[in-house]
Amino acid sequence: MSKDYMAIFNLAEDESDIKALTAKRSIASVPIGSRFRVIDFMLSNVVNAGVTNVGIFTDTNSRSLVDHIGDGKPWDLNRKNDGLFLFNHRLLDIANFDTKILQNNMEYLFRSQSDSVILTSSYMVCNIDLKKVIKSHESSGADVTVVYTETNNADREFLNCYTVEVDEEHHAVTGIGKNIGYIPHASICMEIFILKKNMLISLIQENARNRKFNDFYALLLSKLKVLNFNAYKFEGYVSCINSKSGYFKANMDMLNQDVSRELFQSERPIYTKIKDEPPTIYVNGCSVSNSLVADGTIIRGTVRNSIIGRFAVVEEGAVVENSIILQNVRVCSGAHLSGAIIDKNVVISENAQFRGDEYFPTIVEKRNIYLP
Amino acid sequence: MARKNMIAMILAGGQGSRLSPMTKVMAKPAVSFGGKYKIIDFALSNCSNSGIDTVGILTQFKPQALNSHIGIGTPWDLDRVHGGVAMLPPYMSEQGGDWYKGTANAVYQNLTFCDQYDPEYLLILSGDHIYKMDYREMLSQHIAANAAATIAVINVPIEEASRFGIMNTDSDGKIVEFEEKPKHPKSTLASMGIYIFTYRTLREYLIRDAENPDSDNDFGKNIIPAMLANGETLVAYEFKGYWKDVGTIQSFWEANMDLLSVDNEVRLFDTSWKLFTQVKVRPSQYIGTDAVISDSIITEGCYVDGEVRHSILFPGCRVEKGARIVDSIIMEDTVIEGNVIVNKAIVLEGSHIKASNVIGDGNEIAVIEAHTVLEPNFSGKI
Numbered sequence: 134m135s136k137d138y139m140a141i142f143n144l145a146e147d148e149s150d151i152k153a154l155t156a157k158r159s160i161a162s163v164p165i166g167s168r169f170r171v172i173d174f175m176l177s178n179v180v181n182a183g184v185t186n187v188g189i190f191t192d193t194n195s196r197s198l199v200d201h202i203g204d205g206k207p208w209d210l211n212r213k214n215d216g217l218f219l220f221n222h223r224l225l226d227i228a229n230f231d232t233k234i235l236q237n238n239m240e241y242l243f244r245s246q247s248d249s250v251i252l253t254s255s256y257m258v259c260n261i262d263l264k265k266v267i268k269s270h271e272s273s274g275a276d277v278t279v280v281y282t283e284t285n286n287a288d289r290e291f292l293n294c295y296t297v298e299v300d301e302e303h304h305a306v307t308g309i310g311k312n313i314g315y316i317p318h319a320s321i322c323m324e325i326f327i328l329k330k331n332m333l334i335s336l337i338q339e340n341a342r343n344r345k346f347n348d349f350y351a352l353l354l355s356k357l358k359v360l361n362f363n364a365y366k367f368e369g370y371v372s373c374i375n376s377k378s379g380y381f382k383a384n385m386d387m388l389n390q391d392v393s394r395e396l397f398q399s400e401r402p403i404y405t406k407i408k409d410e411p412p413t414i415y416v417n418g419c420s421v422s423n424s425l426v427a428d429g430t431i432i433r434g435t436v437r438n439s440i441i442g443r444f445a446v447v448e449e450g451a452v453v454e455n456s457i458i459l460q461n462v463r464v465c466s467g468a469h470l471s472g473a474i475i476d477k478n479v480v481i482s483e484n485a486q487f488r489g490d491e492y493f494p495t496i497v498e499k500r501n502i503y504l505p
Numbered sequence: 506m507a508r509k510n511m512i513a514m515i516l517a518g519g520q521g522s523r524l525s526p527m528t529k530v531m532a533k534p535a536v537s538f539g540g541k542y543k544i545i546d547f548a549l550s551n552c553s554n555s556g557i558d559t560v561g562i563l564t565q566f567k568p569q570a571l572n573s574h575i576g577i578g579t580p581w582d583l584d585r586v587h588g589g590v591a592m593l594p595p596y597m598s599e600q601g602g603d604w605y606k607g608t609a610n611a612v613y614q615n616l617t618f619c620d621q622y623d624p625e626y627l628l629i630l631s632g633d634h635i636y637k638m639d640y641r642e643m644l645s646q647h648i649a650a651n652a653a654a655t656i657a658v659i660n661v662p663i664e665e666a667s668r669f670g671i672m673n674t675d676s677d678g679k680i681v682e683f684e685e686k687p688k689h690p691k692s693t694l695a696s697m698g699i700y701i702f703t704y705r706t707l708r709e710y711l712i713r714d715a716e717n718p719d720s721d722n723d724f725g726k727n728i729i730p731a732m733l734a735n736g737e738t739l740v741a742y743e744f745k746g747y748w749k750d751v752g753t754i755q756s757f758w759e760a761n762m763d764l765l766s767v768d769n770e771v772r773l774f775d776t777s778w779k780l781f782t783q784v785k786v787r788p789s790q791y792i793g794t795d796a797v798i799s800d801s802i803i804t805e806g807c808y809v810d811g812e813v814r815h816s817i818l819f820p821g822c823r824v825e826k827g828a829r830i831v832d833s834i835i836m837e838d839t840v841i842e843g844n845v846i847v848n849k850a851i852v853l854e855g856s857h858i859k860a861s862n863v864i865g866d867g868n869e870i871a872v873i874e875a876h877t878v879l880e881p882n883f884s885g886k887i
Contacts, residue, residue, distance in 0.1 A: 402786050407580075412539070415799060416800065417799040419798065425789045
C-alpha cells in the first residue's frame with residue numbers, strides 16, 4: 134500500500150522565534166527529548182507507515198542535519214530502490230521560497246515511481262499513525278487530505294501556524310487562516326498533506342507561470358474552492374517547535390508518562406542516530422528526580438525536572454532544575470541552572486547561575502568546540 | 506585481492522557451562538554485560554579500534570543469538586567491501602565434516618578463509634574476555650622481535666597463577682617454557698589467550714598438528730609447545746590494563762561490579778576507545794520523583810522510580826516505586842514491582858518480579874532465569 138506513497142519534507146520552516154537554537158542548524162536538527170532531533174519524529178512516522186522513498190528539501194545551513202541523517206540507515210532508508218534523497222538549496226531566506234525549491238527539483242518528482250505524496254514539515258512533534266491518514270484519504274476520494282489538531286492553547290502555542298476551518302460532519306475543510314494567538318481555541322493545520330504526485334507537479338508548474346505564491350502551503354490551501362479537501366483530525370499529542378517556549382514545553386512534556394508512552398510506544402518506535410555512548414553512571418551522592426537522561430552522561434550533582442543530553446556531565450554540588458541541557462554540556466560544581474536551555478558543548482563554569490522560566494527560558498548558545 | 510597485514514579470528518564456540526543459566530540458549534560470548542553490551546563486543550570493538558577490518562568468528566555452540574547480534578558487523582564498522590566480519594561455523598565437505606575439535610582445529614578448518622586474504626599476521630582472540638587493548642602495540646612488538654608467535658600475558662597474583670597457562674620467560678621476554686595450570690608456578694605471567702602468529706609459520710604448524718591423531722588440536726596444549734620444541738621465537742607481550750575472563754557466575758558478577766565507578770579500570774566511560782554494540786532504539790531513561798540512585802549504571806529505555814544502589818540496569822528495565830535493588834545486575838526488559846527487594850542477584854532478561862518478593866540474601870549470588878514471572882509474595886524456591 135505505502136509503496137504508492139512517497140514523502141517529501143519541506144524544511145522551509147519559520148525560525149524567526151527560535152533563532153538562538155538555529156544559528157548553526159535547521160529546526161529539523163535541533164536536539165530534543167535528550168537523545169532525539171526534531172525531525173526524528175516525523176521521519177519515523179513516515180517510515181513506520183511503510184514509506185521507503187523520502188525526499189528532504191532543505192537549505193545550505195544543513196551541516197548538522199546531514200550529519201544527523203547520514204545515509205538514512207537508522208530509519209532503514211539506506212535502500213537500493215528508493216530510500217533517502219537530500220536536496221540542499223542555496224537560498225538566503227528559505228522560509229519564503231519553498232515552491233521554488235520544489236520546482237527546481239521537479240526531476241525527482243517525475244522519476245519517483247510513487248503516485249501519491251505525503252508532504253510534511255518536521256517541526257510538529259508527534260507519533261501519528263499515517264497509515265490511518267492514508268486510509269482516510271483513500272476512502273474519502275478527496276484531492277487533498279489535511280491533518281489538523283484541535284487545541285485550546287492557541288493563544289500560547291502554534292503561533293503563526295496555519296489554521297483550518299472544518300466541517301466536522303463531512304470532514305471537509307471550509308476555510309483557512311493563520312493563528313495569530315488571538316483566541317485560545319483553534320484547529321491547527323499540522324502541515325501534513327496527502328495528494329497525488331501529478332497534482333503537486335501541476336500546482337508547482339502553474340505557480341511557476343504566474344508566480345503568485347512563495348509558500349507552498351499557502352498555494353495549496355488557496356485551492357480550497359477548486360479542489361476537494363478532506364480533513365483528518367489527529368487526536369493524539371502534538372507539540373510545535375517554532376519558538377523557544379514551544380521547544381521548552383515539548384521537552385518538559387516528555388517527562389509526563391502519558392505523553393512519553395504515546396510518543397515512544399513500541400509499535401511505532403521513534404528512530405534516531407546511534408552514537409555508541411556508554412551507559413549513564415549515577416555516582417554516590419547524586420540526586421535525580423523526574424528527569425529524562427540520555428546515555429553517556431555522568432551525574433554527581435542534583436537534577437530535577439530536567440532533560441539531560443548525551444555525554445553531559447553534572448558535577449558534584451551543581452544543581453540543574455527545570456532545564457534542558459544538550460549533548461556534551463558540562464555543569465561545573467556549584468553552578469545552578471533553572472529554566473535554562475544549554476546548547477551543545479557548553480561548559481557552565483563553577484558557581485555560575487542561569488535562570489529563566491517556561492515562557493522565557495534563558496538560552497546559552499552552542500559553543501564551537503574549536504574555540505576555548 | 507590485496508593482501509591484508511593482519512586479520513583476526515575470534516574463538517566464540519565455547520559452551521560456557523559454568524555460566525549457566527545465562528548460557529542456556531546462547532554461547533558465552535553472546536551473554537549480556539555492563540549495561541548494554543554483549544561479552545564479545547569487547548574483542549570486536551578492540552579489533553575495530555585497532556584498525557583491523559577483517560574478522561572471522563568461529564562459532565559452534567548455540568550460535569543463533571551471536572549470529573543475530575553480529576549480523577553483517579555494522580556496529581563495529583565491519584561491513585566492509587574488502588574483508589569485514591564472517592561467521593565461521595563447522596561445515597560439511599565432500600570428505601564429510603567435523604565439529605571443531607579444539608581451538609587450533611577451528612582455525613585449521615578455516616585456513617581457506619585466511620588464505621584468501623593472505624595475511625602477514627594472524628591475531629587469535631577469545632570471544633569471552635573483558636578488556637580494552639590496542640592490538641597494534643602488540644603487533645609492533647611482534648614485528649620488532651621477529652617472532653613466530655607473540656602471546657599476550659598479564660601479571661597475576663602468585664596464589665592464582667596455578668589457574669592459568671603460565672609463561673616462563675628469559676630476561677628478553679622470550680618464552681622459554683609454557684606450563685598449563687602448573688601446581689608450582691615459576692612465574693606469574695598468565696596467558697590471556699591472545700596470540701599474534703606470523704601466518705605462514707602458523708599455517709605449517711596447524712597442518713602438521715591436524716595430521717597428528719594424538720593431538721588435542723589446542724593452541725595452548727599443542728601448537729605453542731610444538732613451536733617451543735622446534736626453537737621458534739616466542740615472545741610474551743605484557744599487558745598492563747584490566748583483563749578479566751568471565752568464566753563463572755562469581756567472576757561475571759565481579760566484572761560487572763568493577764564498572765561501578767567513573768574511573769573504573771575497564772575504562773568503560775573512556776570514549777576515545779568506544780565500545781560498540783548492536784543497539785535497539787529506545788527513548789532515554791526516565792528517573793521518577795521517588796527514585797534514589799547511587800553508584801549505579803542505568804541505560805536507555807529504563808524507568809526508575811525505586812531505589813537502586815551499586816547495581817546495573819540493562820535497557821528497558823522498569824523499577825517501580827518502593828522497589829529496592831542492591832549489588833545486582835538486572836537484564837533487558839525486566840520489571841521489578843514495588844516492595845520487591847533484590848539483594849546481590851542477577852536477574853536475566855524479560856523477567857517480571859511482581860510485588861513483595863525478596864530475591865537474594867546478600868551473600869550468595871542469586872540468579873533468576875530469563876523470562877521468569879514471579880507472582881506476588883512468591884515464597885517457594887527460586
